Amino acid sequence: MEKEFIKNTEKNITLNVTAGRIDSFRRTEKTTGTVRVYENGCIGVAGCIGEPNEEELTKRATEALEFAIPYPEKLEGALELEQRHDEEIIPIHELIPTMQAFLDRLGKECPNFAFSNKIGLEYTSTEYVNSKGRRLFCSGGEVNTSLLVQNRGSGNVFDTFLGWKGDSFDADALITQFKKEYDAFFKRVDIEPGRYPIVIDISTVLYRFANHFIGELYAAGASLLSGKLGEKIFSDKLSVMSDMNAETTPGACFFDAEGCVSAPDFRPCIVENGVLKGLLTCKKSADTFNIPNIGTAQAAYDGVPGVGLSGLYVSPTAKSLKQLVQGKAIYVVMAEGGDATPDGHFASPAQLAYLMEDGELVGRLGDINFGGNFFELFGKDYIGAVRDEPLKGSSLCAFMMDVSKG
């Protein structure tokens, strides 16, 4: 009988912000434990909340084998690897004064905006051990500002968003960048309908097509990508990976739920220079459909592993926004509610978009809709990507898209 043991610990401090003032302090600490056992082509799982008792979990997982849930016994081989990125970001006793000072400065710089929601500090650690001799440990931390921003008098639930996370907190950089958006927000500009470069977080577009990258759908012929693994189907400039590297995604764990490690860069590849290189799988779906497993599985603490996807890493093609899109472009900050038809036509409204000129914000656009076809968006209409713009840790892509007024 083969076995895996996983222990995960999360420690969070979360501050609530109302009208620019911190009004609550929440502390949570949660530890979970998991044992998965494999025998005769089946898996048994047991999980617990709280400090795990491995022996007791093993007994329960062994009993769960009677459910006869098929799963291949293909544990990863011996490897010992440890990454610790859990240096203290801000001492807990300094968190409220630090963040209140940040909010006060933000309020002064942006007096027509009202700020609310959460600021958090999160530390996680994950330990994975299996009976083949694999022993992995990863810990990390991040500070996370997730502020809803209301334009005073707009009557809206929120008008824009100040979201950022990283392994350090640079109030000056955040305020300086956000002030640029604030200034542009109050300059109304207009454009004619047509085709424009759209600058946007790639996940807003790609996640609407995420199911087409799932191994099971691919193998069943139900994906737009079916039969195209290994083929060049997108732009040469497009390379997309799952980002499990803490240097570019703070807090990321470098191994997946089944102990798979994509060394040396910890970024399992999905698309490389336009070639479809990988699909989203777990060991079971990879084995069932004879697809390579790229190692992005996820699992609940008491659940069977399944297909997953963490953050995305898109290889940069430009060093700055100005280099990425020269002349007029549209920077889409919020685009909720878009979707794609079964044949791959994507359309979305933009709740907040700015006109850019040579990479600089010019002013705020009215309601617009934008969209395009899946293969064209990531093919001939893909312009490229930039990292660390407008802030360290940011990642933006640019596509040529059809734009109409809302």
Add this chain to the structure above:
Amino acid sequence: MINFREGFYADIRIEDRSSTVIAYKAGVLENMKNRLEKQAFLRVYDGKLWYYASVTDVEHLQETLDGLYAAGTANPDILKDPIVRRFEVNRDRRMSFEDCSVRDITLKEKQALLKGYLPLLSENECIKMSQATYLDRNSVFTFISSLGADINFDYQTCGLSVSFDMTEGEKQFSGSWQQGGTCFDEAKGHEDEIRATIEEQYRYMRDSVPVEPGKYPVVLSPEAAGVFAHESFGHKSEADFMLSDETMKAEWQLGKTVGSPILSIVDSGEVPGTGFTPYDDEGTKARKNYLIKNGKLAGRLHSAMTAAMLDEGLTGNARAVSCDFEPIVRMTATYIEGGELDFDELIAPIEKGYFIKHINHGSGMSTFTIAPNVCYEIVNGKLGRPVQISVITGSVFETLGRIDGLTKEVEQLSFITGGCGKMEQYPLPVGFGGPFVRVSEMNVQ
């Protein structure tokens, strides 16, 4: 026995939750588990700051509570605090599911129920991948407060979700069906319904044509109308968004016209189903709250904090997705009230428009979106061909004003998967509902 200290307000919420997941993919068992969790969320308020803790060790709540007290500063006037004065002090035991608890059904019985539906997913050869899931949850809540509240109540959901990916030639479609209820027996006997859904969605894949984008009259099904009400107006009725901007109260003055005179939207925790919330997570009893009545703004949803800050009454809408989080203002079951028409009468005046039958998702800010899953054209007052629509959008207030027809028939719907998301708290079970709703113009893409 918990010892509360003077000079503070405090409350403790304990949830004892049992949940079951059984899932088959392509006819093969993929997951089968029953999770038992007991967790508590503690709050202490000293009149200036709230201190929260979430714990799984429910045997040592006094120590955790004392730790929160130590972080605050005793306030001799705490009982005069406007938030503290708002709290209801209910003492009640309201167990609605003791006679039909899903805890009393064995995993084998639940598995057998789900297995019975699996052959249906092999009947259409265009189905290339399928997933069938059984889900249930039974929670027993205890709520006590330093003011003397002492409440016990339960909550239960049980249902099935089926999804399938179909292909025929170059055509593809992801279809789904689900049933959400509160008792195990309600999940039985849905074979004909599932078969009919697969057949309809197969025909949709085979025959649907791309829509010509433009502005058209649109008829929303109760499912689409319920999501529209929730996303477009329900979230705007959550009073916490009014706290940060002092101009909001004037902007959202009660009595202001915000929609068509035939439109009334209600939120109520008393509706049976996934939005059932007999007491909220601050111990406030459920009640029926009109958000819009006859087109005019009639009310908003509150926690004790928002009610105190806006000087309005409690509504029973302080909810948390679990004992990991503090309660915030959330909806329960939100629905549009019915009108006077039959469905045929509703579509009769439409020369060219669309009927949105099923949806994938919706969102709502100043502009709302609905991403349809199955829709049909309406031509000369009759339903026509199935059509492919990526998204329908519009200005929330313009659209609320353009509602010009409602059917008498109103459906209350419970979804067993997913739920409402509000920032870090997802998924919260809520109910949706409404009649068939006609809107004179929407942007269709």
